[in-house]
Amino acid sequence: MIVLFDSGNHKVVVFRHLTPKGHVQANQVLFVDSGEGLLADPSGRGVFSRLVAEISSVLPAPKVKYIFFSHQDPDVTGASASWFVSLPNAVVLVPRLWSRFIPHFFPQDTSISHRVQEIPDEGGSIRLGESELRLIPAHFLHSPGNFQIYDPVSKVLFSGDLFASLLPEGEDYDFVESFEEHVKHMEPFHRRYIPSVRAVERWLERVKGLEIEAIVPQHGAIIRGRDNVEKALAWVRTVKYFLD
Numbered sequence: 136m137i138v139l140f141d142s143g144n145h146k147v148v149v150f151r152h153l154t155p156k157g158h159v160q161a162n163q164v165l166f167v168d169s170g171e172g173l174l175a176d177p178s179g180r181g182v183f184s185r186l187v188a189e190i191s192s193v194l195p196a197p198k199v200k201y202i203f204f205s206h207q208d209p210d211v212t213g214a215s216a217s218w219f220v221s222l223p224n225a226v227v228l229v230p231r232l233w234s235r236f237i238p239h240f241f242p243q244d245t246s247i248s249h250r251v252q253e254i255p256d257e258g259g260s261i262r263l264g265e266s267e268l269r270l271i272p273a274h275f276l277h278s279p280g281n282f283q284i285y286d287p288v289s290k291v292l293f294s295g296d297l298f299a300s301l302l303p304e305g306e307d308y309d310f311v312e313s314f315e316e317h318v319k320h321m322e323p324f325h326r327r328y329i330p331s332v333r334a335v336e337r338w339l340e341r342v343k344g345l346e347i348e349a350i351v352p353q354h355g356a357i358i359r360g361r362d363n364v365e366k367a368l369a370w371v372r373t374v375k376y377f378l379d
């Protein structure tokens with residue numbers, strides 16, 4: 136696990152190495168404040184049991200208050216049924232657009248509505264311990280109902296699939312060193328999965344003015360430091376997206 140931020144009371148922990156071979160590598164992120172946790176994009180069934188063990192080394196499972204689904208994909212929601220059992224006090228935060236599909240993970244007549252909290256299209260914020268995390272709309276980047284998390288304490292942006300990189304086997308690295316070198320691992324995914332620069336421009340308007348120290352995408356390497364973050368924000372405007 137990578138402890139990206141730790142002030143004692145507030146932590147951001149990233150799990151980058153739990154994905155089984157043959158699955159698309161995925162990062163999972165745990166935000167902790169004052170003994171309460173939020174687990175962001177917990178990935179699928181192949182990661183589940185190892186991630187449960189890792190979380191327990193940071194805080195007791197019943198202290199995880201939220202599970203955040205940035206969007207509907209299997210690498211985000213695939214182990215939903217197991218998480219509902221293993222994190223007994225967690226509520227799932229899910230984009231309003233996708234909440235109606237969550238029952239498909241469960242047998243008929245399973246009552247889950249009390250465990251699901253819809254995130255409205257306009258986003259908002261949620262309280263975690265003494266802190267407040269912002270749920271930032273990032274619709275169509277790539278999913279039509281899609282959110283990111285900004286943590287004002289650590290200044291970490293969990294960006295979901297935006298800024299995802301698919302690193303070739305044997306070439307994995309935790310942090311981006313040279314952004315210019317890194318771009319080739321991000322570009323093909325962005326070109327095909329994201330529809331248009333119009334969605335990117337809307338998002339850039341929303342995050343304008345946020346102080347971002349690190350971008351943690353759901354896949355690939357972490358973009359850390361103001362310099363690389365600024366390069367990333369400039370780059371994402373320049374990609375030739377599918378419909379452009």
Ligand SMILES: [Fe+2]
Pocket residue numbers: 206208277278296
């Ligand atoms: Fe996705």
Ligand SMILES: [Fe+2]
Pocket residue numbers: 208210295296353354
């Ligand atoms: Fe993903």
